[in-house]
Amino acid sequence: MYVAVKGGEAAINNAHRLLADRRRGDRSLPSVTIEQIVEQLGLAVDRVMAEASLYDRTLAALAVRQSRGDLIEAIFLLRAYRTTLPRFGTSVPVDTAGMTVERRVSATYKDLPGGQLLGPTFDYTHRLLDPSLLSDEPIEEPARKSASGEHVMRVSDILAHEGLIEADGEFPEDNEAGDLTREPLEFPMGRDLRLQALARGDEGFLLALGYSTQRGYGRNHPFVGEVRIGEVEVELEVAELGFAISLGRIRVTECQMVNQFKGSSKAPPQFTRGYGLVFGQSERKAMSMSLVDRALRAEELGEDVTAPAQDEEFVISHSDNVQATGFVEHLKLPHYVDFQAELALVRKMRADIEKTRRDGNHNPDQEAAE
Amino acid sequence: MTELATYNFAYLDEQTKRMIRRAILKAIAIPGYQVPFASREMPMPYGWGTGGVQVTASIIGPEDVLKVIDQGADDTTNAVSIRAFFQKVANVAVTTHTKDATIIQTRHRIPEQQLEKGQVLVYQVPIPEPLRFLEPRETETRKMHALEEYGLMHVKLYEDIARHGRISTTYAYPVKVAGRYVMDPSPTPKFDNPKMHMSEALQLFGAGREKRIYAVPPYTDVVSLDFEDYPFEIQKFEQPCALCGAQGVYLDEVVLDDKGGRMFVCSDTDHCEDRREHGHAGEMLAPAKEAAE
Amino acid sequence: MNIKTQALSGGFQEPVFHSQGVFRMLMDGMARPGTVHTIAMDIGQPEPLGQAAGAIALTLCDHDTPTWLSAGLLKSPAAEWIGFHTGAPITREKAESRFAFVEAGVAPSSFGLFAAGTQEYPDRSTTLVIEIGALGQGQALTLKGPGIQQTTTVKLKGLPEVFPRLWADNRALFPRGVDVILTAGKSLLCLPRTTQIAVQ
Structure with a gap:
């Protein structure tokens, strides 16, 4: 029983x-x-x-x-x-040129205004497990120097001086940046929404896609114009006051990828850009993001769309790890109703085949259908 | 320490509910058409019913009685979890009895008992686009719906016949709604398709990850796609439910031992219990006393 | 009451539950075209906005729904009332309106200028809320379509004479088209674009 x-x-x-x-x-x-x-x-x-x-x-x-x-x-x-928090407004775009820089490296110029600044990086650490970290040994204070006060000029501004790099692009006066957490997704997307999707996209997925462009799947000749990490001011325009007030400072990582571009029917020869900006310190993410951003601009710049990293619908639809993990993991939920239907079908089809074999000839109906 | 916010009735904020409610009204006005909506991040994983939960959260009120089923059963873990969620965030009355519910949220089944006027069936939908597995691009499938160009679907079904001698789609079997839109009924077995046709209940479909809501109003034609020489047919089971003896219902196969022993029981647990309470018995039903233990 | 206080008073006393209740009437109304629903609660909406029409605005309109008002509503305190209670921007462009409210006695010359959606996105269309004399009395019409078992009869008083013709034009656009909610004081009745109307 x-x-x-x-x-x-x-x-x-x-x-x-x-x-x-x-x-x-x-x-x-x-x-x-x-x-x-x-x-x-x-x-x-x-x-x-x-x-x-x-x-x-x-x-x-x-x-x-x-x-x-x-x-x-x-x-x-x-x-x-x-998702449950109320929205009070949209901040003024953060000014990364005014960043209090803790790290700043450029691969395109040996020296430049503001200098190269290594900051707290894993780069050049020898990846040897450190036995001293098994216990809690005292760590010496970091070396400090007083700020030079020199403006840490953006590499894109240096190139712009000569007119060799595309401009930032303009939005109309009354433009409101989109928000994909508040609007349904639609393809093709504006670059604002695309960058938002990439900024919150899975680091590993973007890393792999960025890597694929370097290996020839949508190659776009990247140079790290610069990567900078540091704090920026977040400001909110208050209509009643008529000026912006500061809400505080956040740490961000910005990557400006400079890409060689031979020109196309849509754009003249010049350096083009891929952009990455993420909360906190994450160079890997910001760099991957800028590679993928540039790859996704293929159509805009008149390049052929041939590789996965250039395919907007593919990249954006699969970059969100919370969506991805939910849907992959949902396969462990019960599916036995559907499986039952499939079981019955497979049994029936096998029975049909066996019957055909026993009868020793073809099923004329099936032949007719073919 | 940062203070955590408290949640609104039925979890969603009012602005979100309004947005979803507007989408629901348009979905009802265009039967079978998938309305894009700004699906929110929910406190449960995508693929686990976030679309259905958002629809239910937007329509539910203090007077409602909610039933939640997964695979036809009220006691599967995901159904239990979603039911507990609504008890917590909306303090709503819940039931396992199909006939007592005003809102039934479901995954993969339509209850056996015929639904009535005033009831709302909310489906959890993983992939709302019936053409998705034939054409992965949204930009393309949207055009096909716009042009009412469904040839691809017929080709797929016909290839099935050519290869297997029959249509080999057993669940998520495509339907045409009110003579216009081809729609995915969600992964219900095709056994349930006829229940959608001219149903007295309103049927709402929510796909959270894919950000779509669609609907079938009551008394609406829902026709399973087929061919004149290969008409649509539903699964038939050779034996009745082993517990309640019901025939013409959808059955789960339960493996009893490692020697090939198995039995078939109702997938709709409420329907099965109700029949047993009314004195129906299948051949494997334990005597009442034993079952209560 | 002066115009300013009129605009600021009223609204739902219990916004969460009242908007849910009104929405369920609208959902049932759209799912069962022709059924009459009655809004019981007092919302203090200024003339010439009807009680049901006002409740619909409170339930569905917000910052994201540009709203168009007929001339009489636009110059009445109702315009400010809707703006204050819902936050909806009032637009003069019919084509960009998500909702449009029409006071009693005004016959829309056409639905053509309102948003009908596109063939790809037919949901991006205006919902018109049209006030008429009364629901349940007057001219008898036969309705047919999804949500209706065979046919149903509704009686409408003060429906603009041109309405059946405009509606037939709207039907011809399907799946594009506007959806209509007819209101009369406390009552409302929905006509989704799928409903066919025949004058008896």
């Missing part, structure tokens, strides 16, 4: 209890604090903020802790929170 299994609710509750237990781990060890995550796992926090499109270190750290360090899960948590 058969009694159906019940108790989904109890099973779910118990699963969540076990999850909480595993999250906490060994109770004899102190619990990791939000402050510790913010301070010591800062790049994980940055990635969560960037791909969740919400600049809040504390909440991002909370999400990292709650997700046991699963960053896509943390991004998901922060996004689901973000």
